[in-house]
Amino acid sequence: MNNISKEDYLSVIFKFQNRNGEIRPKAIAQKLQVTQAAVTDMLKKLAIDNYILYEKYKCIRLTPSGEEFAINMVRRHRIWEVFLQKVVGMPWDKVHEEAHKLEHSSSDDLINRLEVLLRYPEFDPHGDPIPSKEGKIPKIKKYLPLSDLKEGESGTVVRVNDFDEQFLNYLTELGISLYEIILVKEKRNFDNSLMIQIKGKQWNISQKLAENIFIEIKKVKGA
Amino acid sequence: MNNISKEDYLSVIFKFQNRNGEIRPKAIAQKLQVTQAAVTDMLKKLAIDNYILYEKYKCIRLTPSGEEFAINMVRRHRIWEVFLQKVVGMPWDKVHEEAHKLEHSSSDDLINRLEVLLRYPEFDPHGDPIPSKEGKIPKIKKYLPLSDLKEGESGTVVRVNDFDEQFLNYLTELGISLYEIILVKEKRNFDNSLMIQIKGKQWNISQKLAENIFIEIKKVKGA
DNA sequence: TTTATAATTTAAGCAGACTTAAATAAAAAA
DNA sequence: TTTTTTATTTAAGTCTGCTTAAATTATAAA
Known part of the structure; x- marks a missing residue:
């Protein structure tokens, strides 16, 4: 029923993968503040669900379906962030944490409606690009x-x-x-x-x- | 960490208690769609947390702290409902379910800000009264x-x-x-x-x- | 009051997401 | 290459919120 942990793991893998699309289990453990044993555990499950490619002791990478899933989570998070700043007027530094909770508890329908309400924002309040419904990620300027x-x-x-x-x-x-x-x-x-x-x-x-x-x-x- | 179940139990107890503030475990089980054994289990925990008064085979009732907690959950739920209908334009019949997910994932600060944004609504889209920050519940007309x-x-x-x-x-x-x-x-x-x-x-x-x-x-x- | 029915609780067990501690593999240093 | 360090995995166990099945208590009917 509850997918919160899986959602968090996939988001972190997506956000912190290197240019080759790879990430080490240890990095995941650090970002999520759990033990490495917990990560190993979850990685096996994510592999069974076909969200990641997993071989013992190797780097992790997302499958296309895992990437799709993760991009959608990132989209949710960032749309909530824009909403919280622009509509609710929540201060910059509170927005991330609040959005992190909300991203797990909203339907795609709600996210799409918020996106319209916000006039299809391309970047969140921290400058990160917001993936479209179709999973396209706006090009960000060189920085x-x-x-x-x-x-x-x-x-x-x-x-x-x-x-x-x-x-x-x-x-x-x-x-x-x-x-x-x-x-x-x-x-x-x-x-x-x-x-x-x-x-x-x-x-x-x-x-x-x-x-x-x-x-x-x-x-x-x-x- | 995760309080979702406790929050749901307390909300249901509050919403479906009778005029004397009492409710039977069976009613809770039906509303939450779980077995009665699960309810017994949780009731013991809620009693330990001092949210309810619980004696074997007797009716349940909320303690003041349980009531305060439950009223706050009801408040969250109904403010989200108003928001979803008024601001997001979500149809009447989708609002309850969506609000039910969001109510568990928002800070009091966010709820208070939404309340201001919505200009302190007194009733949700189904006509149910919205408790104030202080727990006061608007009087509803006789019906x-x-x-x-x-x-x-x-x-x-x-x-x-x-x-x-x-x-x-x-x-x-x-x-x-x-x-x-x-x-x-x-x-x-x-x-x-x-x-x-x-x-x-x-x-x-x-x-x-x-x-x-x-x-x-x-x-x-x-x- | 006794009996039948319904509500509640207990007992045992499961699944998910963790933990600690120990074992193993890979990478880095000597 | 061998040794040391670091990363990863395995094993065993915990906690929460459930389940089913059996036992117990309360309520309603006879």
Whole structure:
């Protein structure tokens, strides 16, 4: 009856697979905060359901039907996120967690109706693309982690990682949100921390933080 | 972690308790479509959690904390129903089932925000009152089942039972919805079926159907 | 009051999704 | 290549919410 766990496993596999479509069991365990034994257990079941290809000690990959399933879960999640931000006015940093609960408890019909209500949004509040009903995923613009920018470069925030509420909260404090323009004033080599400018204010941020903010570069000073 | 079952049990106990606040285990089993053994099992757990008063072979009743919990579940359910109908435009007969899933997966914060968005609705699409954040339940107008009306009597639909999708679907076909006016043209004694008039059309309906529609009487012919 | 019927509980067991601890395989380091 | 470390799997067991079947208690009928 209850598919919540399977849904979560498939979402995580989809979201964190590498460019070759593969993922290690350990990564799944870390993302879901369960033991590796639990993962092994579930992987066997998912393989029986024909959602994944599974061979002992090998990397996991989704079957076409597993991918379809996972993409639909991602779609649900992101449509709920847009809804929660745009219609309900829920703050940025709360949206992910709430959507995570709702994604397991809504019919496809409801999701499709929300999509219409929201006028077919292409990206969620963190800049992640929303798959269409048919499973097509909007192309996202090329972007770099903010940590890759050099001194003097600037660009637009097009995506941020969404898995940490505290992180998003901190971004809000700094005034960093989607489509804001950030300029790298200084970059310190010894710890890779950055001095950035946003909305006329300057902030010092760690490399760690900068790695989770993604930028579309607009212009390069002196290039 | 997962409270879905407990939430369902408490909701059912609240919704189907009699005027004295009591309910039999068997009724719970029927409403939830589980065996009575499962109910006994859960009742013990609910008693340990101090949500109900439970003595073997006796009627069940909610404790104050159980009632508070249950009222909050009812609130969630009904706010979702209003939302699904008013904002999403989901048809009457689909709303109950969808809300039933969502009620278990939303934070109080989200429910409160939806309530504001909907401008503090007092009744759900089936005419059931929506408890406030503080647990206060709006007074509902006095009403009778349509089956109690006599020939020539008419009144306004103020509530319908919401637990059967087919039933609601049928009401839609007949043009029966909240706040419509129904006139009883004829009542046949042998099967208690009724000939009713609504929106200028006449329909013959069974007693069973009429028992699930609730009417606030407007005027009595010849009284 | 006794008997029959219905409601409730107990007992045993199952399935799902976990856990810990031990065993095994693969990858990395020496 | 051998050793060490890390990843993965297996085994055994837990907890929750159910099930069926049997036993018990309460209620209604005779």
